[in-house]
Amino acid sequence: MSKTIIISNRLPxxxxxxxxxxxxxxxxxxxxxxxxxxxxxxDSIWIGWSGLTEEEIPENLLDDVKxxxxxxxxxxxxxxxxxxxxxxxxxxxxxxxxLFHYFMEYTEADxxxxxxxxxxxxxxxxxxxxxxxxxxxxxxxDYQLLLVPNMxxxxxxxxxxxxxxxxxxxxxxxxxxxxxxxxxxxxxxGADLIGFHTxxxxxxxxxxxxxxxxxxxxxxxxxxxxxxxxxxxxxxGIDYNKFEAAAQNHFKNTEEQRTELQRRLDHHSNExxxxxxxxxxxxxxxxxxxxxRIRAFEYFLDNHPEFIEKVRLVMLAVPxxxxxxxxxxxxxxxxxxxxxxxGKFSTVSWTPIWYFYRSMPFENLIxxxxxxxxxxxxxxxxxxxxxxxxxxxTRINQTGVLILSEMAGAAHEMNEALIINPNNFxxxxxxxxxxxxxxxxxxxxxNKTLQxxxxxxxxxxxxxxxxxxxxxxxxDRDAFKATRISSKVSGEILEKFKxxxxxxxxxxxxxxxxxxxxKPEKAKPDQELIDLVHKLNQSENxxxxxxxxxxxxxxxxxxxxxPVELISEHGVWMRQKDSEWELSENVNNDWMSAVRPVIETxxxxxxxxxxxxxxxxxxxxxxxxxxxxxxxxxxELSNVLKELISNRGLSVLEGNKVLEIKSSGVxxxxxxxxxxxxxxxxxxxxxxxxxxxxxxxEELPEESFTVKVGxxxxxxxxxxxxxxxVRDILKDFAENS
Ligand code: ADP
Ligand code: G6P
Numbered sequence: 001m002s003k004t005i006i007i008s009n010r011l012p013x014x015x016x017x018x019x020x021x022x023x024x025x026x027x028x029x030x031x032x033x034x035x036x037x038x039x040x041x042x043d044s045i046w047i048g049w050s051g052l053t054e055e056e057i058p059e060n061l062l063d064d065v066k067x068x069x070x071x072x073x074x075x076x077x078x079x080x081x082x083x084x085x086x087x088x089x090x091x092x093x094x095x096x097x098x099l100f101h102y103f104m105e106y107t108e109a110d111x112x113x114x115x116x117x118x119x120x121x122x123x124x125x126x127x128x129x130x131x132x133x134x135x136x137x138x139x140x141x142d143y144q145l146l147l148v149p150n151m152x153x154x155x156x157x158x159x160x161x162x163x164x165x166x167x168x169x170x171x172x173x174x175x176x177x178x179x180x181x182x183x184x185x186x187x188x189x190g191a192d193l194i195g196f197h198t199x200x201x202x203x204x205x206x207x208x209x210x211x212x213x214x215x216x217x218x219x220x221x222x223x224x225x226x227x228x229x230x231x232x233x234x235x236x237g238i239d240y241n242k243f244e245a246a247a248q249n250h251f252k253n254t255e256e257q258r259t260e261l262q263r264r265l266d267h268h269s270n271e272x273x274x275x276x277x278x279x280x281x282x283x284x285x286x287x288x289x290x291x292x293r294i295r296a297f298e299y300f301l302d303n304h305p306e307f308i309e310k311v312r313l314v315m316l317a318v319p320x321x322x323x324x325x326x327x328x329x330x331x332x333x334x335x336x337x338x339x340x341x342x343g344k345f346s347t348v349s350w351t352p353i354w355y356f357y358r359s360m361p362f363e364n365l366i367x368x369x370x371x372x373x374x375x376x377x378x379x380x381x382x383x384x385x386x387x388x389x390x391x392x393x394t395r396i397n398q399t400g401v402l403i404l405s406e407m408a409g410a411a412h413e414m415n416e417a418l419i420i421n422p423n424n425f426x427x428x429x430x431x432x433x434x435x436x437x438x439x440x441x442x443x444x445x446x447n448k449t450l451q452x453x454x455x456x457x458x459x460x461x462x463x464x465x466x467x468x469x470x471x472x473x474x475x476d477r478d479a480f481k482a483t484r485i486s487s488k489v490s491g492e493i494l495e496k497f498k499x500x501x502x503x504x505x506x507x508x509x510x511x512x513x514x515x516x517x518x519k520p521e522k523a524k525p526d527q528e529l530i531d532l533v534h535k536l537n538q539s540e541n542x543x544x545x546x547x548x549x550x551x552x553x554x555x556x557x558x559x560x561x562x563p564v565e566l567i568s569e570h571g572v573w574m575r576q577k578d579s580e581w582e583l584s585e586n587v588n589n590d591w592m593s594a595v596r597p598v599i600e601t602x603x604x605x606x607x608x609x610x611x612x613x614x615x616x617x618x619x620x621x622x623x624x625x626x627x628x629x630x631x632x633x634x635x636e637l638s639n640v641l642k643e644l645i646s647n648r649g650l651s652v653l654e655g656n657k658v659l660e661i662k663s664s665g666v667x668x669x670x671x672x673x674x675x676x677x678x679x680x681x682x683x684x685x686x687x688x689x690x691x692x693x694x695x696x697x698e699e700l701p702e703e704s705f706t707v708k709v710g711x712x713x714x715x716x717x718x719x720x721x722x723x724x725x726v727r728d729i730l731k732d733f734a735e736n737s
Pocket of ligand 2: 009010028029030031032142143166167320321
């Protein structure tokens with residue numbers, strides 16, 4: 001039976017050494033806590049780091065570490081201290097983490113860290129490959145493993161791979177500053193499905209892919225030469241029932257069963273029943289806005305001294321990534337701030353901030369969630385923020401107020417919370433007052449709606465939705481009719497070619513025999529191509545027809561020396577072997593003067609676009625335009641033109657980053673079929689890459705070998721990845737004719 005392979009930097013369990021014994025504790029952080037229940041309930045293995053470096057694990061405990069992981073269906077990846085330094089503390093947390101959270105000033109670009117990141121990603125991918133069996137679903141997680149999807153794909157091209165990014169994806173303007181941006185995007189694009197918490201992260205990613213790699217993006221699909229990649233947003237939920245049940249049990253605790261922390265909290269509310277507890281829980285991370293929160297609290301007390309002794313901020317900061325200098329500096333800053341503010345406002349019986357810098361067991365988290373009146377979560381940037389959701393889930397009597405930064409992914413789904421800008425102290429201060437004074441009914445009304453949503457979109461639903469979407473991508477793959485020209489398939493076609501008595505090859509030019517260039521005139525045939533076409537053209541019983549949308553003068557001049565048959569402008573002109581151009585259709589160009597000015601207005605408004613004049617058609621190229629603007633304008637122009645040319649016997653062809661206006665009666669299907677008249681071909685081969693070639697694929701006889709270049713929607717029977725593969729198959733023909 002197929003299984004799911006989950007892979008993330010950290011395992012959900014962390015192993016540490018206590019007096020030469022192995023201790024197992026749960027990992028903190030949204031990824032591990034969120035996914036744990038999905039892993040527990042399903043048929044899956046989880047591959048990740050155990051928390052101990054190779055150097056730290058004594059030889060005699062190596063097997064124990066493996067065993068501890070195995071018991072939880074986990075596989076520990078061994079990493080050395082040097083690898084952890086370069087990969088985890090280095091590239092992951094000094095480059096990607098700050099950059100993706102818009103902390104550009106903290107972002108380092110260290111080549112050695114990058115090299116280690118690559119080699120450690122390879123290590124993770126290799127571990128997956130060791131456990132992979134046909135039919136398994138692979139689910140790669142987060143920014144530490146951006147290269148893993150493609151590393152797996154290279155070895156297992158048919159694997160079903162999903163990737164989920166748990167942190168924000170920054171805007172293109174920020175992402176483009178990364179020196180290794182191409183490699184990072186290519187790494188992620190190894191997946192079939194890429195998930196983000198919010199639509200904003202999704203569109204930032206799509207925009208980077210289309211601008212940096214120039215891949216075609218249609219809504220949420222990216223077309224690669226050999227595959228289609230889907231991108232979607234799946235806001236991560238929590239294990240709602242677990243938090244709700246924990247809160248229910250918490251209230252059943254007897255006096256003796258209460259934790260030490262709970263007793264302190266109870267003492268506080270008994271002593272000062274009117275005073276409100278304001279809670280914050282985060283990893284100690286600069287993205288969480290902890291320093292800002294304390295300053296905002298100071299601003300609040302400065303401006304509203306009536307709340308002195310009436311509120312207390314309970315802050316839990318969980319130690320995190322303490323080898324990274326920014327985190328060490330942050331730790332010092334928070335210590336100082338807490339000290340200063342407590343010094344400034346404390347009274348004999350009251351300190352404004354209770355600060356805990358440690359990791360706490362789950363039951364203490366529940367103590368805090370259930371005992372505080374207000375949660376104040378103020379990240380500067382946060383992919384999601386599960387703490388916000390956990391706080392709401394534990395409020396079983398539906399009281400309590402959540403104040404949440406609009407910069408957290410969770411804010412998109414939690415409209416009933418009080419949403420604030422973490423940099424606006426005045427707003428935070430006013431919102432604190434609103435929260436303190438909020439009537440119980442209003443609190444309950446807000447929480448009721450929030451809880452309903454959180455319960456429905458739980459982590460289980462999140463994981464199932466993702467896996468379902470991933471599974472669908474594999475079905476879409478199967479539904480794609482065209483067969484890939486693998487070496488086996490190309491061998492079969494070659495056999496048919498060899499045995500045929502009369503062959504004809506229709507070869508599209510741009511995007512098929514040569515790659516696209518920024519300017520059409522740059523795509524001149526290279527010597528290898530000229531020799532190849534020449535050789536094919538000299539083969540016995542083989543007619544070679546270059547069939548293109550190009551104008552006859554350009555095509556004619558490029559192929560002047562080679563007496564190959566040419567069809568230009570989609571069929572307007574034909575040049576037979578060793579003869580002159582003939583106008584093959586009854587076409588005219590008197591419409592051009594009316595249409596040209598309209599296209600010119602689009603050229604003026606869309607930088608990077610231009611008009612190509614052909615004898616009987618006009619083409620508007622937008623390959624060099626900003627990809628998003630280009631698509632929008634192409635749609636607009638297509639609509640305008642269709643209206644303008646209706647009843648004029650003209651049509652608009654939508655090619656690969658080009659719109660072309662020409663006579664309706666002319667297309668490559670008609671032109672290629674004309675060549676078949678009067679001759680008995682027993683091998684017909686047609687190859688092309690864009691919509692204009694679809695006419696050939698549709699109109700040529702059914703038994704023809706029709707081939708699309710690139711994995712796009714097509715009527716062709718086969719597809720081939722790229723132009724270099726096209727040349728390979730043509731070379732095979734040339735050598736075997
Ligand atoms: P991040 O993923 O950036 O750390 P989130 O708010 O999304 O932030 O997730 C934090 C997760 O870590 C929550 O599920 C929370 O319950 C958990 N957590 C926080 N503090 C502790 C702690 N002391 N012990 C165990 N889990 C914790
Ligand atoms: C965030 C990241 C996770 C990471 C967690 C804890 O949630 O998205 O990938 O595991 O923080 O950080 P750490 O560096 O301790 O694993």
